[in-house]
Amino acid sequence: MSGTASPPIAQHGLGSGPQRGDTRIVMIVYGPGQEKVVSVFAEVLGKPFQSRDSFGDVGPQDHDLVIGIPADRAKIGVALRDQAMVVVINAHCVQLGMPPDKDLSAHCDYEFLYTDTPFSRRDLARFTSHILGQLNHHETLMAKPRTYFISTTFPDVRAALPNLDILTVGADAVEIRVDLLKEPLEDGKFASVPSLSYVGEQVMLLRQRTELPIIFTTRCTRENGRFPMDNPQLYYDYLYRAIQWGVEYIDVELWLPEAIRKKLWEQRGNSRIMSAFHDFSGNFKWPSHYAEHIFRESRQYADIVKMIAIINDHNENFELEYFRSKVRSEYPGSPPLSAVNMGETGQFSRTLNRVFTPITHPLLPIIAAPGQMSAAEINQALALLGQLPKKNIYGIGSTPSRGVVLQAPFYEKCFNELGLPHHLSIVQRQPKNPACMEAWCNQRNFGGAYLNPPVSYNSLVGNSAFFASVNNGTGPLLTEAARVIGMVDTIVVRSDASSSASSAPTSVPSSPRPSKSTFGKPIVTVTGGLPPNTSLIFDNASWRGILSTLTRDLAPSAYFGRAAVVLASSSDDAACAIYALKALKVGKIYTVGFKTPPSLSRDIPIEPFNSLESLQRARTVGTTNGDENGGAGAPFVVVSAFGPEKSNIVGMLVRVFGSKGSGHKGKVFLDLADGTIPRKMDTGLVAEQSGFAAYDGADVTAFTTVEILRLLVGQNVPYSFVRYDQGWRQKHTLGVTTTPYQYHIYVRFSYRCSPPIAIH
Numbered sequence: 001m002s003g004t005a006s007p008p009i010a011q012h013g014l015g016s017g018p019q020r021g022d023t024r025i026v027m028i029v030y031g032p033g034q035e036k037v038v039s040v041f042a043e044v045l046g047k048p049f050q051s052r053d054s055f056g057d058v059g060p061q062d063h064d065l066v067i068g069i070p071a072d073r074a075k076i077g078v079a080l081r082d083q084a085m086v087v088v089i090n091a092h093c094v095q096l097g098m099p100p101d102k103d104l105s106a107h108c109d110y111e112f113l114y115t116d117t118p119f120s121r122r123d124l125a126r127f128t129s130h131i132l133g134q135l136n137h138h139e140t141l142m143a144k145p146r147t148y149f150i151s152t153t154f155p156d157v158r159a160a161l162p163n164l165d166i167l168t169v170g171a172d173a174v175e176i177r178v179d180l181l182k183e184p185l186e187d188g189k190f191a192s193v194p195s196l197s198y199v200g201e202q203v204m205l206l207r208q209r210t211e212l213p214i215i216f217t218t219r220c221t222r223e224n225g226r227f228p229m230d231n232p233q234l235y236y237d238y239l240y241r242a243i244q245w246g247v248e249y250i251d252v253e254l255w256l257p258e259a260i261r262k263k264l265w266e267q268r269g270n271s272r273i274m275s276a277f278h279d280f281s282g283n284f285k286w287p288s289h290y291a292e293h294i295f296r297e298s299r300q301y302a303d304i305v306k307m308i309a310i311i312n313d314h315n316e317n318f319e320l321e322y323f324r325s326k327v328r329s330e331y332p333g334s335p336p337l338s339a340v341n342m343g344e345t346g347q348f349s350r351t352l353n354r355v356f357t358p359i360t361h362p363l364l365p366i367i368a369a370p371g372q373m374s375a376a377e378i379n380q381a382l383a384l385l386g387q388l389p390k391k392n393i394y395g396i397g398s399t400p401s402r403g404v405v406l407q408a409p410f411y412e413k414c415f416n417e418l419g420l421p422h423h424l425s426i427v428q429r430q431p432k433n434p435a436c437m438e439a440w441c442n443q444r445n446f447g448g449a450y451l452n453p454p455v456s457y458n459s460l461v462g463n464s465a466f467f468a469s470v471n472n473g474t475g476p477l478l479t480e481a482a483r484v485i486g487m488v489d490t491i492v493v494r495s496d497a498s499s500s501a502s503s504a505p506t507s508v509p510s511s512p513r514p515s516k517s518t519f520g521k522p523i524v525t526v527t528g529g530l531p532p533n534t535s536l537i538f539d540n541a542s543w544r545g546i547l548s549t550l551t552r553d554l555a556p557s558a559y560f561g562r563a564a565v566v567l568a569s570s571s572d573d574a575a576c577a578i579y580a581l582k583a584l585k586v587g588k589i590y591t592v593g594f595k596t597p598p599s600l601s602r603d604i605p606i607e608p609f610n611s612l613e614s615l616q617r618a619r620t621v622g623t624t625n626g627d628e629n630g631g632a633g634a635p636f637v638v639v640s641a642f643g644p645e646k647s648n649i650v651g652m653l654v655r656v657f658g659s660k661g662s663g664h665k666g667k668v669f670l671d672l673a674d675g676t677i678p679r680k681m682d683t684g685l686v687a688e689q690s691g692f693a694a695y696d697g698a699d700v701t702a703f704t705t706v707e708i709l710r711l712l713v714g715q716n717v718p719y720s721f722v723r724y725d726q727g728w729r730q731k732h733t734l735g736v737t738t739t740p741y742q743y744h745i746y747v748r749f750s751y752r753c754s755p756p757i758a759i760h
């Protein structure tokens with residue numbers, strides 16, 4: 001980045017990064033024979049653990065520990081504990097029987113329900129990161145232009161699990177309709193209200209299988225649900241327990257007594273409250289004092305206000321739009337409004353709502369409300385209405401880049417699954433001819449691009465009069481990550497009109513026809529340039545892929561203040577890893593193979609390994625605060641961006657910092673090298689043998705793909721869906737020597753209905 005005038009910074013944040021969150025002492029209540037769960041919590045949080053027999057034995061000196069306490073001992077003092085000092089989690093293995101002890105459930109702050117065979121480490125990491133406020137989904141979601149949630153309507157979520165990946169494509173959250181669950185009874189009938197035990201297990205199963213935030217809904221009989229209305233306390237009991245289970249969103253109906261809504265609001269911890277109001281009377285009017293009164297009441301105890309009504313006339317959809325803009329301007333600072341109309345007449349409003357639009361999927365047994373649409377139907381409707389114009393999106397590679405080609409069918413598949421009209425072209429960049437990039441990006445219908453391998457900001461802008469001239473001559477907007485990392489892997493197009501989706505005039509012809517071309521040349525006829533009201537944002541998604549991989553099985557606090565090693569042949573290759581490690585607040589970074597530029601070394605001690613002594617020093621350094629290493633201790637995480645040809649150096653370092661004989665356990669190794677290229681040494685295996693949990697580039701690629709799709713088309717696809725597709729392709733793909741032509745054939749026949757992909 002040096003040598004260039006500061007480029008403008010894009011304000012399209014993705015929410016905050018990892019936070020320190022709740023710093024109270026974490027205490028784990030465990031059941032008979034389950035003490036090992038305490039050590040797993042401790043590992044996930046990155047702390048040592050100890051056991052105690054009473055709450056009185058815990059004091060401020062235990063701040064750096066996770067404390068385990070047996071359930072029978074915990075029962076004695078849990079109600080009288082010092083709540084300002086400790087946060088207590090009742091960890092209950094459902095295989096020991098359900099429900100957990102009622103007193104413990106009631107008095108502990110949180111409850112983690114788990115199975116020990118299989119044990120879901122990912123679920124535990126996600127639960128702890130959420131309840132302790134280390135990761136915040138809500139901010140990230142609210143920064144998206146549109147969000148969707150899928151309303152699952154299964155009587156038993158087990159039926160949904162095999163299809164969950166495909167069901168949740170396009171969804172930002174999954175709703176569990178607790179009132180629709182059917183708990184079988186011994187007499188062959190079903191419970192009129194599913195018990196908390198049954199519901200707890202259902203939530204656990206769902207959470208073990210999806211990384212998406214969950215919305216917990218107990219819909220009442222008057223609002224199209226099955227929960228009885230005669231006892232509001234029942235709602236409190238279920239909704240409060242959902243907060244204890246670490247559910248991210250709690251749906252609280254507005255008819256519930258204010259005392260209950262207020263209490264839930266005050267007790268919500270890091271969960272978010274969706275206030276819910278449904279009117280099925282057919283008499284509801286958006287332009288009314290009553291509608292405004294409902295909004296005012298809802299917003300008092302809400303992170304999101306949901307208002308849903310049956311309407312009789314299409315014009316009422318426009319009335320809703322007026323209501324939406326009125327509350328936005330007259331009630332500034334209010335929580336976001338999610339409002340739609342029901343029935344076929346109301347479907348139009350479902351295409352216009354931008355905050356948590358409820359969606360269904362053809363694989364669901366029933367729709368959750370009249371008029372619900374799938375994500376694909378909403379996108380198709382938007383496309384027909386001219387609100388989602390067909391765009392040309394590019395996968396830009398460089399010779400001989402297979403990565404960009406390999407990812408293409410997946411993007412195609414997602415466009416297809418989501419009913420997006422866009423056209424994806426795979427093209428090859430010529431490093432000495434920046435004009436080729438201009439030809440793709442300077443088009444009226446340019447919809448963004450992913451670059452694999454990433455390209456440095458300087459070479460993109462320094463060599464292109466077009467890029468330098470965009471945004472009225474100020475150049476592309478840079479996100480903070482792209483600025484610091486200096487490498488761009490995603491080009492996002494943003495219309496400066498109020499809505500990006502509606503910026504293009506409806507008369508814009510659909511995508512220009514493909515012209516005869518060769519790989520490396522523009523494959524579409526350029527029709528006019530980038531419209532004047534359009535900004536280009538240069539972003540970097542790869543660092544988020546690294547961050548998500550590193551926090552899949554560990555809470556961010558596992559990294560706070562600890563030391564990391566980064567190996568790479570150049571600072572460009574290392575930059576994403578360093579940025580991600582800084583976001584994880586590591587205490588120190590050792591480097592091998594490159595010189596760290598000042599932009600990356602700001603705010604963190606960086607030390608190159610330049611001798612065997614320096615290596616040895618880092619290995620033996622103490623783990624206690626105040627040592628000569630700034631308290632960071634011996635390296636906990638090793639990230640290698642070395643190519644496969646240097647695998648033996650990586651293997652050697654991993655052995656040096658491994659646990660054999662050193663007593664350290666549960667370290668992390670991430671290998672960013674392309675796993676399809678043969679290497680001298682299986683570094684992942686060596687790392688595992690040396691006490692590391694090993695992750696590879698495929699995990700990062702999958703998380704990065706999720707991120708890039710979010711940036712380019714604003715839609716969420718589950719990580720597991722990407723991983724599944726990667727696995728499928730590994731089995732079916734034609735090997736590393738695949739020619740582009742063979743690959744073209746594979747792509748053409750792999751995906752039903754998918755338009756052909758342009759590879760020449």
Ligand SMILES: O=C1C[C@@](O)(C(=O)O)C[C@@H](O)[C@@H]1O
Nearest residue numbers: 151217276308358368369372
């Ligand atoms: O609140 C809502 C919205 C909804 O009623 C709909 O209209 O799509 C569907 C419900 O499952 C959800 O809880």
